[in-house]
Amino acid sequence: MIALFQRKRMWRPRPDLRPRYDVVIVGGGVHGLAIAYELARRGVTDVAVIERSYIGSGGSGRNTAIIRSNYRTEAGVRFYDESVKRYERLSVELGFNVLFSQEGHLTLAHTESAITGLRVRADTNQLNGVDSRIVWPDEIRRLVPMLDLSSKPRFPILAGLYHPPGGIIRHDAVVWAYARAADRLGVEIHPFTEVTGVAVAGGRVQGVTTSRGPVAAGTVVNATAGWASTIAAMAGVRLPIVTHPLQAFVTEPLKPFLDKVIVSATYHVYITQTDRGELVIGQEIDPYSSYSLRSTLPFLETGAAHAVELLPCIAGVKVLRQWAGICDMTPDFAPIMSTTEVEGFVVDVGWGTYGFKAAPAAGYRVAELVATGRSPDVIAPFSLDRFANDRLLGEKAAAAVSH
Ligand code: PYC
Numbered sequence: 001m002i003a004l005f006q007r008k009r010m011w012r013p014r015p016d017l018r019p020r021y022d023v024v025i026v027g028g029g030v031h032g033l034a035i036a037y038e039l040a041r042r043g044v045t046d047v048a049v050i051e052r053s054y055i056g057s058g059g060s061g062r063n064t065a066i067i068r069s070n071y072r073t074e075a076g077v078r079f080y081d082e083s084v085k086r087y088e089r090l091s092v093e094l095g096f097n098v099l100f101s102q103e104g105h106l107t108l109a110h111t112e113s114a115i116t117g118l119r120v121r122a123d124t125n126q127l128n129g130v131d132s133r134i135v136w137p138d139e140i141r142r143l144v145p146m147l148d149l150s151s152k153p154r155f156p157i158l159a160g161l162y163h164p165p166g167g168i169i170r171h172d173a174v175v176w177a178y179a180r181a182a183d184r185l186g187v188e189i190h191p192f193t194e195v196t197g198v199a200v201a202g203g204r205v206q207g208v209t210t211s212r213g214p215v216a217a218g219t220v221v222n223a224t225a226g227w228a229s230t231i232a233a234m235a236g237v238r239l240p241i242v243t244h245p246l247q248a249f250v251t252e253p254l255k256p257f258l259d260k261v262i263v264s265a266t267y268h269v270y271i272t273q274t275d276r277g278e279l280v281i282g283q284e285i286d287p288y289s290s291y292s293l294r295s296t297l298p299f300l301e302t303g304a305a306h307a308v309e310l311l312p313c314i315a316g317v318k319v320l321r322q323w324a325g326i327c328d329m330t331p332d333f334a335p336i337m338s339t340t341e342v343e344g345f346v347v348d349v350g351w352g353t354y355g356f357k358a359a360p361a362a363g364y365r366v367a368e369l370v371a372t373g374r375s376p377d378v379i380a381p382f383s384l385d386r387f388a389n390d391r392l393l394g395e396k397a398a399a400a401v402s403h
Helices: 030-041 074-094 110-125 137-143 172-182 226-235 295-308 357-370 377-382
Strands: 020-027 047-050 105-109 133-135 159-163 189-192 193-202 206-212 212-220 242-253 260-265 268-273 279-284 319-329 334-341 344-348
Touching: 020 110, 020 206, 030 047, 030 212, 030 344, 047 212, 047 344, 047 377, 074 105, 074 110, 074 172, 074 295, 074 357, 074 377, 105 110, 110 133, 110 159, 133 137, 172 189, 172 260, 172 357, 193 212, 193 226, 193 357, 226 242, 226 319, 226 344, 242 295, 260 295, 268 295, 279 295, 334 357, 334 377, 344 357, 357 377
Parallel strands: 020 047, 020 212, 047 189, 105 260, 212 344
Antiparallel strands: 105 159, 133 159, 193 206, 206 212, 242 279, 242 319, 260 268, 268 279, 334 344
């Protein structure tokens, strides 16, 4: 029988791992794929992306897909602003709709000290050309009519930081779009291939060993998010990273009523409504370090209770499912995009709870670092040696719902 309709694959299956590539990227999430695509665009096409499971199976498939650049440090604001601008062009650039809804991002303050923190962010954002400003309850009511702005909640809403360019995106579409674009430029994508070792000799990386045999490489890039420190340890590189779970849950679909991303550090909760109508609700990272991908009842109970304090109208809504991802946390809540003491071993790690929003800029800049050997200005503050040289970045106040 003749198949009437054959679906086109997003990228080509590659039966064989070749014995050598110019660049091997460990991690087939959005970062690894974006780096591969940007390398290929620069003419570096002898690239393999090696992924232990299916592509996008790690943090890229387990995040809440919030995009924003309203960070606290100048380095953070500049970098994430570049990423938001790249996301704005991504559907056209990659020829694939990534459903970026720039609906606006609203961080709530419930205490005077939180307002002070938001003022610092608003100033730093504006000084760096990012649209972000303090808003007061009257305007908050107009932006999100369903928020409880009365004095009834335990922590009434006093003010907010409003960031119109922020929003949400369709995360699997971003992963597929980068994979397809990288594949078309000649990159090889090898899912279900586990890296079991990183070969180093004379202070230089030689390649990786995998569940499908050894592969030599001129450069190895570690883009493995929650597993970043374990892969780095295989190369003898110690990273200041501790892995923590981050959980989220999703409700049944509701009629559209929430067209802003809402974040509250005091309630440790953030809420968005997807294009399908579901509410996506997340909290702070779990307080213990773990590689566990299991979600927990205490998380669901506190997340739901806190979300209902902000939006009492969702009290009877059913929860459909919950999940956990794992996050590579650095002490200053900022990433590491850097060369290391092992020549040819490059890291794009420490993405904690902010990796997805960073992928287009990280892909572009880490590819530039690999291709030229020089760290571009916009990512120079994120080098690994900042921890030895006492140049930490202090991004915690603006990272997810941390405070
Ligand atoms: O940084 O916007 C963020 C975020 C939301 C959820 C986790 N991180």
